[in-house]
Amino acid sequence: MSFIIRSVRHDDLNQLVDLAKQFNLLNLPGDRKVLSEKIDRSEQSFAGKLEKDKAEYLFVVEDLEEKLIVGSSLVIAKHGNDDVPHSAFKVLKRDHFSSDLGIGFIHQVLRFQLDFDGPTEIGGLLVDKSYRRRPEKLGKQISLSRFLYMALHPDRFEERVLCELTPPLTEEGRSEFWEALGRRFTGLPYQEADLLSQSHKEFIESLFPQEDIYLALLDSKARLVLGRVGEATKPAQHLLESIGFHYLDEVDPFDGGPHYGARLHEILPVKYGKRAKVTEFPDASYKDQMLVATTGEEFMASLCSVDLRTSAEGNQVAVAPKARTILGLEVGDEVYLAPFHYNRGK
Numbered sequence: 001m002s003f004i005i006r007s008v009r010h011d012d013l014n015q016l017v018d019l020a021k022q023f024n025l026l027n028l029p030g031d032r033k034v035l036s037e038k039i040d041r042s043e044q045s046f047a048g049k050l051e052k053d054k055a056e057y058l059f060v061v062e063d064l065e066e067k068l069i070v071g072s073s074l075v076i077a078k079h080g081n082d083d084v085p086h087s088a089f090k091v092l093k094r095d096h097f098s099s100d101l102g103i104g105f106i107h108q109v110l111r112f113q114l115d116f117d118g119p120t121e122i123g124g125l126l127v128d129k130s131y132r133r134r135p136e137k138l139g140k141q142i143s144l145s146r147f148l149y150m151a152l153h154p155d156r157f158e159e160r161v162l163c164e165l166t167p168p169l170t171e172e173g174r175s176e177f178w179e180a181l182g183r184r185f186t187g188l189p190y191q192e193a194d195l196l197s198q199s200h201k202e203f204i205e206s207l208f209p210q211e212d213i214y215l216a217l218l219d220s221k222a223r224l225v226l227g228r229v230g231e232a233t234k235p236a237q238h239l240l241e242s243i244g245f246h247y248l249d250e251v252d253p254f255d256g257g258p259h260y261g262a263r264l265h266e267i268l269p270v271k272y273g274k275r276a277k278v279t280e281f282p283d284a285s286y287k288d289q290m291l292v293a294t295t296g297e298e299f300m301a302s303l304c305s306v307d308l309r310t311s312a313e314g315n316q317v318a319v320a321p322k323a324r325t326i327l328g329l330e331v332g333d334e335v336y337l338a339p340f341h342y343n344r345g346k
């Protein structure tokens, strides 16, 4: 089986709609018109034609034998600006102590905040249901590959990188956190508000409470999901933790889903990634698996068996023949390489 990760193209649209329909993520809905616009936007972004405020980069993974798009991931270059700020609840601690009674409480409070100079946001991670749990770890490949692109073009992104993780929802797709809070301030059902927030943000700022909210006052069902992720999101959460992301003590104002973040240059595939020249070694052994990305016009990446050597002339890499063909690499080409395996916390 061979897979390639690359920037999205317009002729991927039909397949992408089918894939996105399986999940219906907020920033990658299964809607033909929205996805068609996303592809346009992505093509222009990769071509460097859009301002950071507008740029969104969409990556897909293709099964080359079946010619099938089986996964995707997204990078929004900047989420939150002067016109459309990014909103969140900061989760703070507050101590109360009674010296008369000798008892105290450490309360958690939520504080609504707006970010007018927002971070880069990653999201849109999808893998076709029948391609999960395969030895190739496609979810990990498509998730990590976007960091190779970001490492190659750091000026196109913010130093702060954010990921808003999906919290547990009820079987009908309702959010207990929303029922206890957002609903009481907007009068809207969760799914309607969620959808509305894709195009309209003013109501969030205008209707949400501006004062600190003590968590102790919220329904226990809402407290239970605050800062938690849903079952389906746990693998993504663990992957992010293994490459340097951490919980920001910040949650989504609607559903309480946790916000994870990292500094771009501290994300391990960026920190440990390097450029190298493609070469051939007569005694090549290809015993390391690394993600390899092209550095030319079109972004392509693949998990490759490589033999990477460092000498006075710099890094040189021999790439196993099959992967080399997939990426169309010639001797002398420059590539970007990053490790694929990370030990948590290292």
Ligand SMILES: NC(=[NH2+])NCCC[C@H](N)C(=O)O
Binding pocket: 026, 085, 086, 087, 088, 164, 193, 194, 195, 197, 198, 201, 252, 253, 254, 255
């Ligand atoms: N689940 C939601 N729709 N949340 C509301 C949007 C929150 C998002 N961080 C923003 O301000 O754009």
